[in-house]
Amino acid sequence: MKYENLHQVFLDQKNLEGFRNFINSWIYADADKAFVVDPGPFTTIPVLLDALQQRGVKQLDYILLTHIHIDHAGGTGELIRHFPNAQVICHPAGVKHMLEPQALWEGSLKVLGDVALEYGEIVPVPPENLRLQPLFADQAKLNDLKIEILHTPGHAPHHVSFMFNELLIAGEVAGVCCDTPAGNYMRPATPPRFDLEIALHSLRKVMQRQPQKIIFAHSTMQDNALHWLNVAEQQLHLWVKGVIEHMEQKEDGGAGEDFIATMYNWLLRHDPQFARIEALPADMQQRERYFLGNSIKGMREYSARIDKTQRREIVARAGLDMYKKYSNWC
Numbered sequence: 557m558k559y560e561n562l563h564q565v566f567l568d569q570k571n572l573e574g575f576r577n578f579i580n581s582w583i584y585a586d587a588d589k590a591f592v593v594d595p596g597p598f599t600t601i602p603v604l605l606d607a608l609q610q611r612g613v614k615q616l617d618y619i620l621l622t623h624i625h626i627d628h629a630g631g632t633g634e635l636i637r638h639f640p641n642a643q644v645i646c647h648p649a650g651v652k653h654m655l656e657p658q659a660l661w662e663g664s665l666k667v668l669g670d671v672a673l674e675y676g677e678i679v680p681v682p683p684e685n686l687r688l689q690p691l692f693a694d695q696a697k698l699n700d701l702k703i704e705i706l707h708t709p710g711h712a713p714h715h716v717s718f719m720f721n722e723l724l725i726a727g728e729v730a731g732v733c734c735d736t737p738a739g740n741y742m743r744p745a746t747p748p749r750f751d752l753e754i755a756l757h758s759l760r761k762v763m764q765r766q767p768q769k770i771i772f773a774h775s776t777m778q779d780n781a782l783h784w785l786n787v788a789e790q791q792l793h794l795w796v797k798g799v800i801e802h803m804e805q806k807e808d809g810g811a812g813e814d815f816i817a818t819m820y821n822w823l824l825r826h827d828p829q830f831a832r833i834e835a836l837p838a839d840m841q842q843r844e845r846y847f848l849g850n851s852i853k854g855m856r857e858y859s860a861r862i863d864k865t866q867r868r869e870i871v872a873r874a875g876l877d878m879y880k881k882y883s884n885w886c
């Protein structure tokens with residue numbers, strides 16, 4: 557793959573504070589094929605269309621969806637109106653929501669509220685544009701693109717990642733990554749319904765492919781992919797450990813409103829990668845604190861579901877000395 561044929565398009569939400577350099581799409585176009593990864597929400601499809609036009613893309617072969625959340629896939633049906641021959645690739649569990657998005661829209665409104673309204677409506681995808689790519693249990697291939705599709709649940713049950721030669725298009729399997737003047741800021745993206753073992757399994761699956769470069773869904777392309785995947789793995793261990801320990805200290809089991817604020821302060825002290833949130837501009841810090849609540853909620857609900865023995869095992873396995881292995885990760 558020639559990286560000069562791969563282009564990032566930021567899909568900024570101008571009416572949402574801090575939602576810049578966050579939601580993005582990727583365009584690949586060479587003499588033979590053109591595809592888009594995660595076209596984004598409905599309201600920013602005009603931005604994506606301008607970018608496609610600037611790169612001379614007159615025919616789109618594929619729209620690859622890492623998952624069908626509204627900020628990644630909400631504009632898919634609208635993009636199809638402009639490229640009616642494009643084939644949409646997503647996990648089979650997402651197909652029904654692409655065909656009939658009403659439940660997805662209502663769920664987005666319930667979870668995101670006004671943010672979903674800013675993203676805009678979800679337009680149905682015509683059935684002839686949905687390519688039913690069998691994923692078997694774990695993986696499949698788009699042979700004409702030489703892309704491997706990996707089922708990587710964790711952020712969502714229907715989440716997939718794509719291996720394109722040595723490049724991992726990761727979606728949110730490794731969480732969220734943002735550039736700061738101090739280096740990369742990272743956090744897990746673990747909304748309900750989260751399961752630690754499933755998320756870890758997905759990370760290890762993509763590690764086995766030995767990627768050299770990685771595209772996070774909410775970041776730029778990064779070198780040293782295995783390093784960042786290792787960081788993501790250690791964050792999952794550490795954050796769940798912290799959630800369990802704080803739940804056990806609270807009479808209400810961490811159900812109070814102050815739990816997220818308590819975890820935020822604890823993470824600033826114990827997770828050097830997350831602590832770089834303070835190097836982000838103030839508006840982006842607010843955005844990240846908004847999404848942090850969902851990640852902590854997912855971990856808290858998971859920790860409440862498992863029994864005491866499992867919680868003790870997680871805490872023992874995720875001692876802070878794990879980070880010594882990656883003492884140079886920052």
